[in-house]
């Protein structure tokens with residue numbers, strides 16, 4: 001049996017009196033596309049944020065490549081997020097003051113890559129996701145679908161091992177949503193990155209290799225997609 005790259009083991013997390021996670025356990029394997037499904041408020045985003053080291057569970061542990069995330073300092077965890085993980089959210093969360101090219105180059109710049117090289121790699125990625133024409137535009141001047149493709153390029157430019165995507169197509173019409181899912185999953189598969197995807201749409205989950213259903217803060221079912 002293959003060892004999981006990322007593991008959540010018996011996670012509990014409450015926000016005040018709301019128990020968002022109640023013994024949630026999950027494994028993410030290298031290179032797989034895993035969809036987290038389940039009703040609204042069931043704990044999908046909370047689980048994703050714990051897996052990504054953005055939230056720390058009250059109890060239970062998250063391990064990445066054998067390392068316990070809660071045992072790391074904040075600096076170590078941020079470094080891990082910067083180098084090993086990529087993120088795509090519902091609204092791309094691009095920096096509005098920067099051009100699309102600069103947005104994609106940003107994670108590389110933060111990782112210490114020089115400006116020229118970062119821009120070269122960013123331009124390559126924009127080309128790859130078919131939005132080279134918006135390189136010099138600000139995100140606000142691009143369409144929703146274009147901005148989300150820029151967000152996909154930004155998530156993958158550092159060659160992460162895991163991409164976390166929370167409702168990445170939630171703000172798009174179905175055609176653009178399909179396009180973004182196609183690009184995200186193809187690019188991730190080409191570069192060997194795993195994708196952990198939160199969605200409530202079966203159409204989006206259909207791009208995954210495996211589905212896990214979250215109910216009442218717990219992973220209830222897991223199955224391989226057709």
Ligand SMILES: Nc1ncnc2c1ncn2[C@@H]1O[C@H](COP(=O)(O)OP(=O)(O)OP(=O)(O)O)[C@@H](O)[C@H]1O
Nearest residue numbers: 015018019020039040041042043044045046047200
């Ligand atoms: N920052 C927060 N403060 C307070 N309660 C929160 C917070 N984040 C999540 N919750 C609560 O925790 C529970 C799980 O939320 P979560 O966002 O993980 O669900 P979800 O399955 O992703 O929902 P959706 O599909 O609607 O996005 C919900 O009851 C939610 O209201």
